[in-house]
Amino acid sequence: MADTVQTWSPGLAGTRSGSRARGRLRLLLRRRSSIAFLMCLPLILIIASLVVYPALYSIYLSMLNRAQTRFIGLGNFRFLLSRDVFLMVVEQSAIFAISAVLFKALIGLITAHLINNLPAKGQRKWRGMLLVPWVIPLALSSLGWWWLFDPTHSAFNWIVTGLGFNEVPWLSAPGWARFSVILVNVWFGAPFFLIMYLAALKSVPEQLYEAAAIDGANAWQKFRHITLPMMRNIIAITVLFSLIVTFANFDIVQIMTGGGPRNTTHVFATYAFMLGIRSGDLPLGAATSLFMFPILAVAAVFILRGVRKRGREIG
Numbered sequence: 001m002a003d004t005v006q007t008w009s010p011g012l013a014g015t016r017s018g019s020r021a022r023g024r025l026r027l028l029l030r031r032r033s034s035i036a037f038l039m040c041l042p043l044i045l046i047i048a049s050l051v052v053y054p055a056l057y058s059i060y061l062s063m064l065n066r067a068q069t070r071f072i073g074l075g076n077f078r079f080l081l082s083r084d085v086f087l088m089v090v091e092q093s094a095i096f097a098i099s100a101v102l103f104k105a106l107i108g109l110i111t112a113h114l115i116n117n118l119p120a121k122g123q124r125k126w127r128g129m130l131l132v133p134w135v136i137p138l139a140l141s142s143l144g145w146w147w148l149f150d151p152t153h154s155a156f157n158w159i160v161t162g163l164g165f166n167e168v169p170w171l172s173a174p175g176w177a178r179f180s181v182i183l184v185n186v187w188f189g190a191p192f193f194l195i196m197y198l199a200a201l202k203s204v205p206e207q208l209y210e211a212a213a214i215d216g217a218n219a220w221q222k223f224r225h226i227t228l229p230m231m232r233n234i235i236a237i238t239v240l241f242s243l244i245v246t247f248a249n250f251d252i253v254q255i256m257t258g259g260g261p262r263n264t265t266h267v268f269a270t271y272a273f274m275l276g277i278r279s280g281d282l283p284l285g286a287a288t289s290l291f292m293f294p295i296l297a298v299a300a301v302f303i304l305r306g307v308r309k310r311g312r313e314i315g
Contacts, residue, residue, distance in 0.1 A: 062287035066280075076287035085263055086271070090291070092178070093267040096253075097246040100185040101239055107186065108193025109235075113223075115194070116201045127195070134191035142255040145184045146171075149256065174264035177257050181265055184252050189245075193238055200234040201227070240303045244296055268292045 065072050080086045115126050133141065148155045149170035157167045170176050208226050217225070250269040253259065259266035259274060266274070268291060276285020 058286045058290060061283050062290055064283045066283060068283065076284050077291075080284070080287060080291070085266075086288070088263065089266045089268065089271045089288075092265065093247060093292075094295075095178070096182060096185070096249075096267055097243055100182050100189065100246050101242050103182075103186045104189045104193050104242060105235065105239055107190040108197050108238075111190070111194050112197035112201055115198060127198070130194055131191045133188050134195075138188060138251045139255065141188060142184060142252050145180075145187075146256045149180050171257055172261055174261060177261060177265045181253050181256055184256065185246060185249060188252070189242060192242065196234060196238045197231065200231045204230045236303050240300055243299055247292055247296060 061068070062076055063071055063073055065075075111130065115123050115130075118126065147153065151157070151167075151169065151172055154167070154170065156170065160166075160168055168176060170180050204227060208230075209222055212222050212226060247267070248269050249267060250273065253265055253267055253270045254273070257265045259270045263271075268288060272285045272288040274285075275288055276282045279285075
């Protein structure tokens with residue numbers, strides 16, 4: 001038997017490797033995940049250019065001196081932590097965000113249950129009316145609320161004095177000013193909680209309530225043992241999203257109080273604007289805005305960890 005001798009050809013090897021590469025490329029393009037990534041790639045690039053780059057540049061900017069001519073490391077952060085005004089801003093931002101989110105969550109949960117128990121036609125009407133505060137541009141609605149609270153032409157004070165009480169310094173006293181901006185934030189953000197919680201209520205199987213009714217459960221027991229466990233993940237994610245937006249809120253405080261009186265209503269966004277834009281110290285303003293990141297990151301880790309844990313228990 002004669003041995004068959006195979007000769008190696010560089011051209012043949014290149015053709016085979018090229019065909020294998022094209023085959024792998026075709027197989028890759030057939031996968032849904034690959035197609036989805038390619039379709040999302042333009043959006044990813046836009047987000048990277050509009051979000052990631054400014055964030056990285058803010059970190060770089062926060063480590064420069066006021067003239068942006070010398071690298072000072074963490075000097076701006078140490079300077080802010082040594083100022084009593086900044087520590088007051090941290091406290092006010094926490095009070096503003098936590099209290100506003102708690103009231104929005106509570107109001108949204110109550111109104112969602114009330115609307116869910118209405119007939120279908122009534123639900124559409126009430127949903128449309130209650131979403132109006134969230135649909136109106138925040139700057140315009142804040143101007144309307146500022147007119148209602150304005151010390152000179154306050155519609156609220158006109159009602160208060162008409163009832164025989166003294167005028168209320170809505171925007172000139174620290175306590176009342178904080179109350180006013182929190183009230184406006186709750187008025188604007190509660191419809192978002194309403195629509196999210198209402199969608200979660202619609203997803204709860206009706207058979208669970210029927211089985212609980214057969215077992216003799218009352219309304220509170222149904223809410224505690226059926227509704228609340230089924231809504232926990234939606235509640236957690238909604239609270240996290242609202243906490244991020246509320247912490248970074250700018251329009252309401254800037255339009256209604258401008259951070260006053262005596263810096264008692266400043267939050268991170270308005271204080272960073274005052275330092276960076278009005279005072280001309282961009283590095284210090286950038287450092288102020290970056291203080292929001294670790295606070296929100298810690299909150300996100302705890303909330304998302306709970307969501308993941310409950311997801312595993314359900315799965």
